[in-house]
Amino acid sequence: MNINITVECDTCGEKTNCRIGISNREEQPxxxxxxxxxSPIDMILRQSRGGEFHGAKQIQPDLYPFDDKTNFVDLSLDFPVAFGKYVMGKTPFMEAFRRIGHEAMGLHGSRLAYLTEESAPKQRVFALLLKLFRNEKWTPFKTSCKRNFNIEVKSDKPEDRAAALYRIITNVMMPFAYPNQDEEASDYNGRIMQELAGKHPGSLRAFMAEIMGSGFLKNLQNACLEIYPKILEAELPLRPVLFLDFDQKFANNPIPLRISNEAFESYKDLYKDISEIVSRQLVLVAGINNLLKRDNHNAFKSDIGMTKGGKDFTPKSLHDFADVPFGKKLGFIDDSWFEPLKDGADNQLRNAIAHVKTDYDEVNQVVTYYPRLEGMYQEKAEQITFIQFMKRLLQTYREMRRLNHLIKGLFYLQYLIIDRDKPAASTPKA
Ligand SMILES: [Zn+2]
Incomplete structure (x- = not known):
């Protein structure tokens, strides 16, 4: 269903005609x-109680159908919409349908319905549950698993707590997953863990002792757990981005698309935070690669960091590698077992954001960034649209998610194999 309204800007008095594709949410900001x-214009439409306007007021439209001279926007929470003039019948829904077809529309619709009905209402209790896990508050953690998510924690063993936690994350975050990606990552990491435990038991122990003893693995897991509720909170601008999973033409589409709930500034930091986690996760990828290939997590391929000028930047240890800048990390991992996702980690964009070298044009939803550090001169700008930016945010989140499966797998190795083989600490002396 669509509704057509006209608003008048509080700042300049100019009119904008809006065609709004209504979704199944009670509240639609x-x-x-x-x-x-x-100037920004905010509208909150509610199915039961009409609308709320900030930065503009609703007025009677002059003409219907709309003319093509007045400012015009298509708005939809569920689909990307095109910029441009009003064309009768080219509604956000019909355009979306034309782009991806019947079957994919059904899949997209069912993911969004799950998001609206199951995931989004649990945002608060979900964030709290992850915090209880991070802070090791096991009694309320167990209670919340059962009460809010209907998941039983089988015992007080760490592997059972982890199993409950990861089951809940999979359920709540399901709408953000690329179809089957979670299962694939989980299976694949499981096989790598088996190979490590089977073929490299001694060196695996040394690796685990380092990443467990330093708190690295636990801190990294905690950092991931802080991201999930923030992605869920970014639900509104991500809804149309999820549509792009089915829109194969998007990547090469020259027509700019827009998101109907824009706020680039709010998501800059989230993008930076997730990128930094992925950069730290690559330490695990490198350590495991070294184990698989050279039976020593600290042993990088010799000369892999050798420059043409004869300078050798090859990391001396995994600890050294952790300090390597994000953009250079993958270059030190020889023939990696891990295949990074496309756009899963864009170092230039991350750098630009980290150093506040971005400009945002809110009207056209274009982000301009300056990937290279050039002293006082901000030349060589790159541009992406807000929807492309949000797509990278989603991809980077998915990369973090895939690597979180690796963290989970390493904890299981520790609980189920390494801890179990230890001699019991409390054996009484003879
Ligand atoms: Zn205005």
Whole structure:
């Protein structure tokens, strides 16, 4: 269903005609910027109680169907919409349907329905549950698993707590997963863990002692756990991005698409935080690669960091590797067992964001960034649209998610194999 309304900008008095594709959410917050003066206009539509407007007021439309001279926006929470003039019948839904077809529309719709009905309402208790796990508050953790998520923690063994935690994460975060990606990552990591335990038991122990003893693995897991609720909180601008999973033409599509709930500034830091986690996760990838190939987690392929000028930057240990800048890390992992996702970690964009070298055009939803550090001169700008940025945010999150399966697998190795083989600490002396 679509509704058509006209609003008048509080700042410049110019009118904007809006065609709004209604989704199945009770509350539908939209944000766009006045094309004349750039001021943000917020509308919250509620199925039961009409609308709320900030930065503009609703007025009677002059004409219907709309003319093509007045400012116009298509708005939809569920689909990307095109910029451009009003064309009768080219509604956000019909355009989306034309792009991906019947079957994919069904899949997209069912993921969004799950997000609206199951995941989003649990945002608060989910964030709290992850915090209880991080802080090792086991009694309330168990209670919350059962009460809020209907998951029983089988025992007080760490592997049973972890199993409950990861089951809940999979359920709540399901709408953000690329179809089957979770299962594949979990199976694949399981096989790697088996290979490590079977073929490299001694050197695996040394690796585990280092990443467990230093707190590295636990801290990294905690960092991942802090991200999940933030992705869930970014639900509104991510909904149209999830649509792109089915829209194969998007990557090469020259027509800019927009998101109807824009706020680039709010997601900059989240992108940076997730990128930094992925960078730390690569330490595990490198350590495991070294184990598989050279039976020693500290042993990088010799001369892999040798420059043409004869300088050798090959990391001397995994500890050294951890300090290597994100963009250079993959280059030190020879013939990696791990295949990174496309756009899963864009170092240049991360750097630009980390050093606050970005400009955002809210009206056209274009992010301009300056990937290279160039002193006072911000030349060589790159541009991406907000929807492309949010797609990279989603991909980077998915990369973190895949590597979180690796963290989970390493903890299981520790609980189920390494801890179990230890002599009991409390054996009384003879
Ligand atoms: Zn205006």
């Amino acid at each position: 939209f944000r766009f910027c006045c094309q004349t003066c750039g």
